[in-house]
Amino acid sequence: MCGIAGVREFVSGQQPSLEGLQRMAGVLAHRGPDEVGVYQSGAVGLAHRRLSIIDLASGQQPMESPDKQVCLVFNGEIYNYIELREELTQKGCAFYTTSDTEVLLALYLRDGLGAFAKINGMFACAFWDQRHDQLVLARDRFGKKPLFYYQDARQFLFASEIKALLAYGGIARHVNPAVLHEYLSHGYIVGEDAIISGVRRLPPAYILVLRNGQSHCRPYWEFTFQPTPQLPDEAEVVEHLEDLLRQAVKRRLMSEVPLGAFLSGGLDSSVVVALMAQLSDRPVQTFTIGFEEANYSELEDARVVAQHLGTDHHEMIIKPAAFDLLPQLVWYMDEPFGDSSAVPTYYVCQAARQHVTVALSGDGGDEVFAGYRRYQDMAQYRHMATVPAWIRQGVLHPLTEVMPFTWPGWNYLRALGTLPQGGLPYELGIYPYILDKLYTADFKRHLQDCQPFASTQRLLSQATHLDPVSRYQYLDTLQYLPGDILTKIDRMSMANSLEVRAPLLDVTLVEYMATLPVTFKLQGQVSKYILRKLCPRLLPAAVLSKRKQGFAIPKDRWFQNELRDAAEKILLDARTRARGYFCPTALQRLLQHHATGRRDYSTWIWCLIVLEMWFRRFVDEP
Numbered sequence: 001m002c003g004i005a006g007v008r009e010f011v012s013g014q015q016p017s018l019e020g021l022q023r024m025a026g027v028l029a030h031r032g033p034d035e036v037g038v039y040q041s042g043a044v045g046l047a048h049r050r051l052s053i054i055d056l057a058s059g060q061q062p063m064e065s066p067d068k069q070v071c072l073v074f075n076g077e078i079y080n081y082i083e084l085r086e087e088l089t090q091k092g093c094a095f096y097t098t099s100d101t102e103v104l105l106a107l108y109l110r111d112g113l114g115a116f117a118k119i120n121g122m123f124a125c126a127f128w129d130q131r132h133d134q135l136v137l138a139r140d141r142f143g144k145k146p147l148f149y150y151q152d153a154r155q156f157l158f159a160s161e162i163k164a165l166l167a168y169g170g171i172a173r174h175v176n177p178a179v180l181h182e183y184l185s186h187g188y189i190v191g192e193d194a195i196i197s198g199v200r201r202l203p204p205a206y207i208l209v210l211r212n213g214q215s216h217c218r219p220y221w222e223f224t225f226q227p228t229p230q231l232p233d234e235a236e237v238v239e240h241l242e243d244l245l246r247q248a249v250k251r252r253l254m255s256e257v258p259l260g261a262f263l264s265g266g267l268d269s270s271v272v273v274a275l276m277a278q279l280s281d282r283p284v285q286t287f288t289i290g291f292e293e294a295n296y297s298e299l300e301d302a303r304v305v306a307q308h309l310g311t312d313h314h315e316m317i318i319k320p321a322a323f324d325l326l327p328q329l330v331w332y333m334d335e336p337f338g339d340s341s342a343v344p345t346y347y348v349c350q351a352a353r354q355h356v357t358v359a360l361s362g363d364g365g366d367e368v369f370a371g372y373r374r375y376q377d378m379a380q381y382r383h384m385a386t387v388p389a390w391i392r393q394g395v396l397h398p399l400t401e402v403m404p405f406t407w408p409g410w411n412y413l414r415a416l417g418t419l420p421q422g423g424l425p426y427e428l429g430i431y432p433y434i435l436d437k438l439y440t441a442d443f444k445r446h447l448q449d450c451q452p453f454a455s456t457q458r459l460l461s462q463a464t465h466l467d468p469v470s471r472y473q474y475l476d477t478l479q480y481l482p483g484d485i486l487t488k489i490d491r492m493s494m495a496n497s498l499e500v501r502a503p504l505l506d507v508t509l510v511e512y513m514a515t516l517p518v519t520f521k522l523q524g525q526v527s528k529y530i531l532r533k534l535c536p537r538l539l540p541a542a543v544l545s546k547r548k549q550g551f552a553i554p555k556d557r558w559f560q561n562e563l564r565d566a567a568e569k570i571l572l573d574a575r576t577r578a579r580g581y582f583c584p585t586a587l588q589r590l591l592q593h594h595a596t597g598r599r600d601y602s603t604w605i606w607c608l609i610v611l612e613m614w615f616r617r618f619v620d621e622p
Contacts, residue, residue, distance in 0.1 A: 002061070003028030003049040003494075004073040004147075005159035006126055007168065008135050010213050014154075016045030023167040024159055025049055030332070031075070031160060031494045037061050039071050044128045044135070048073045051497055053257055053358060059099030065109055069130045072105045075160055076123030076145045077501065079251035084118065108136075113207055116220045120251070120507055124202075126158060135210040141221050142364070142505050143204030143482030146490060149215075150199050156210055162199055162334045163618075171198065173619050177443070178450040180336075180581070180611075184435055185452035187338035187607055188484040195335045196618075204482050225466060225474045225514045237520060238533050240512070245534075248506035249275040249360070257357035260285035262348055262500075263311070265301025267371070267528055267535065267543060268362030272503055274538035276360060277309045286311040287352045287359070289344040291318055291554055301542070308540045316351045318344055318553065320562040330613045332495040338607035339484050340553050345492040353496040363485055364505035367476045368513050369528040370469055370521035378468040401436075404589075434604065438590075443581045455479060469518050477510070556594075556602040564595050567605050576612050 005024035007016040018040065025036050025047040032049025039046040039062035048061040064071045078084070081100035084107055089095070093106045100121075107115040108127055113136065122144035127136040137158055139147050149158040150165050159165050166173070174197040183189050192200050202208055205221040249272060253259065261273045263286040276284045286306050290299035299315055306313035322343050329342055352359045366372045396413050403413075439447070451457075459478055463471040486502075493500040503509075513521075520530045532544055559567050568591055570576065577584050587608070594601040 002051055002073075002075040003031030003160045003164070004047070004075045004124065004126060005164045005168075006046040006073065006128070006135070006157070007044070008128075008156040008210060009043040009154070010156070011154055015043065016040060017168070018045070020168040021045045021047045023169075024164040027163050027167045028160055030497055033497050035060060039064075039073075039128075041071070041128065041130070046071060046073045046126065046128060051357070051499060053077065053255055053499055058097040059101050061101060063101050063105055065105060070105065070109060071128045072101065072108070072125060074101050074104055074123060074125040076121055076125070076140065077254075077499070078104060078119050078121040078123065079254065079506075080120040113209070113220065116207060122501070124160060133211060137202055137208040137210075138220070139202045139204055139206055141205045141223075141507055142477070142486065142510075144486050144490065144502065144505070146487070147202045148194060148199055149202065149208070151210075151215060152198070156215065162194055162196060163331075165199060166196070166618075171196065174198075175615075175619065177446045178452075181435075181447050181450050182452040183336045183338065183611070184607060186483070187603070188487065189335055189337075190452075190455050190479055190483050195614075204478075223474070223478060223514070224511075225463065225470060225477075227466070227470060227517045228515050231517060231519075234520075234530075234533065237516065237530055241509075241530060242534055242537070244506070244509045244512060245271065245503065246275055246279070248503040248509050250279055251506065252360055252501040252503050253279060255358050258285070258355065259358040259360070260287060260352055260356040261311075261360040262286070262352070262362070263288050263302045263305060263313070264298045264362070265303075265305050265543070266298070266362065267531060268365030268369075268504060270305045270362075270539050270543050271365075271531065271535065272360050272362050273305065273311065274309055275503075277311065283310055283312045285314070285352075285355055287314045287316075287348050287355075289316050289318055289348045289351070304540060304542050314351055314355065316347055318347055320558045322347070322553070323558070323563050323566060326610070327613055327617065329492070329495070330610060330617055332491050333487075333610075333614075334491065336607075336611045336614045337484075337487065337491075338603070338610055339488055340555050340603075340606045342488050342492055343553050345488055346495060349493045349496040349498045349500070353498045356498075358499045358501065359493075360501050360503060361489065362504060363489055363500075363502040364481065364510075365528070365531070367473060367481050367485075368504055368510055369531045370473055370518070371527045372472075372476070375469045375472060375522055376525055376527065378472070438582050438586050440580055440583055467518050469522055473521075555606055556600050559602050559605050560595055560597065564591075567591060567609060570609050570612055571605070573612075575616075579612075579615065582608070 005028065007021065009016055021038050025038065028049045032051045034052045035050040037048045037060055046062045050061060062071050062073050078100040081103040085095060085103045088106050095102055104125065107118065116138045122140045124139050124145040124147040129136060137147060139145065146160055147158065148162050148165060150171055157165050157168055165171055176193055176195055176197045179189055179193050179195045182191060189195060192203055194201055205219050206217050207220050208215055208217045261276055261284055263269050263273050273284055273286055288299060288302035329346055400413050456475060456479065459475045460471055463474040466474060489500050521528065523529045535544055571587050571591065590601050590604060593599045594605060
């Protein structure tokens with residue numbers, strides 16, 4: 001993995017600041033501790049931090065074409081680069097390194113913007129193309145690697161992280177209120193706009209071309225979710241699925257540095273480790289995180305799989321003292337991020353980095369194979385929709401307006417009262433209805449035209465031809481996966497200079513699963529149906545009977561006990577109240593009701609604490 005950054009000046013005769021480029025590279029050092037490189041040519045400057053994985057001796061960046069007309073900075077891995085290299089060699093291309101970076105450069109020189117659709121991998125990259133006086137940015141299909149940019153009348157900046165844009169200078173640290181509202185509605189940031197006004201993220205599977213001071217974005221790949229109407233033969237599907245999984249894992253074993261895997265004992269990570277064990281000539285190094293609270297810990301489940309597969313297994317216990325790490329994690333996350341599983345993710349990456357430089361994970365399995373509990377709950381929402389609309393919207397919704405949000409059943413009634421006519425909710429997640437009670441009247445006035453669920457509604461409307469479960473798989477693949485899951489694993493792994501690869505998000509596998517009928521993924525209460533059919537060949541029976549368990553921390557108990565005082569100190573502090581976003585009495589009531597066990601508001605408490613810590617780190621400080 002690496003960190004990339006760059007500047008394109010628009011003012012005639014203005015050159016990028018070398019000191020500014022060095023600052024950008026400096027704050028990205030955790031993404032690439034091995035090497036640093038800077039390129040300057042006229043109005044353009046590029047910076048690169050390298051974490052050496054392939055071709056350790058060469059492959060330095062920024063990398064120029066033989067004629068010096070095109071220069072590339074690249075973050076990621078191209079898993080099919082050997083096949084692409086052979087194809088390019090047959091067409092007359094000469095190569096001087098064994099790196100995938102040089103292959104990407106040669107592919108762009110030959111195919112231009114058509115190069116990206118031919119890549120199987122994870123990447124964010126930028127080409128300065130003097131031939132056409134254009135800067136080209138591109139990002140992988142699922143958004144595994146990040147890329148942010150900022151443009152004004154003077155210049156265009158891009159970087160792997162927002163903090164690198166800020167390090168160059170010239171960007172006012174004004175908060176976008178609509179994005180703040182979006183964060184508190186979802187628990188993560190969904191759209192293209194970043195929390196800092198004017199900063200944007202390039203969407204997954206998109207290309208941005210900057211020419212003559214104008215930037216234009218377009219997709220190079222679109223996710224098509226179209227299950228076949230004919231029921232395939234189950235045995236043939238299992239065989240093909242195993243072949244696709246094996247090839248996906250094999251591609252990701254390519255490395256010149258030590259390699260291991262995360263292992264929770266769940267279905268996804270266990271399948272990945274099982275295939276790694278079959279393809280490796282030595283025991284796979286596996287890493288697991290656990291808690292003292294048994295209901296949250298997966299240590300024993302992981303041990304069963306590790307013993308069955310004969311892995312070299314490592315464990316770590318997380319305690320409430322991990323909360324002290326939060327300010328540091330907020331710095332690495334770049335934006336407010338409310339998924340508390342970032343904490344165990346950071347620790348499992350830290351544990352792995354002590355032994356390996358690359359780790360494989362089971363990320364993407366829930367989206368691809370329909371593993372989330374909410375897919376099973378679709379029937380519940382359809383049942384809720386049978387309540388007449390005049391009762392839901394005319395009685396229940398107004399009732400929740402006058403009820404205290406702390407009353408038992410308030411969330412359910414509010415959800416029922418706001419359920420769309422079609423019976424499929426778009427406000428899934430942390431139930432944002434409570435925001436009406438938390439926000440101050442002044443902040444609400446800034447949000448009158450904000451639609452935090454516009455992206456969700458748009459994606460669901462694009463999939464009206466699908467069954468309810470497939471519609472939400474489509475939504476999660478394009479929104480929740482890049483916005484939450486892949487953001488978390490990128491930032492926490494890069495914080496530890498660890499590269500993480502996700503075989504279950506290999507494009508060949510994802511596209512194939514999108515052609516299968518929903519019954520191959522969910523049958524009644526049995527999730528990941530077809531993957532379970534494959535598992536007896538690879539794993540012990542205990543994996544199939546393991547209950548679904550998220551990678552969560554016991555924050556509900558922590559905020560009732562060890563972290564109660566810390567939460568109150570942060571959220572009721574004069575500095576927090578002075579921002580004017582939240583009603584102090586509502587915050588106090590929320591904290592009290594959680595502390596006494598009346599309601600579980602731990603997710604809200606966590607999101608609000610992260611937000612305040614972000615303000616103090618990125619807005620208050622210079």
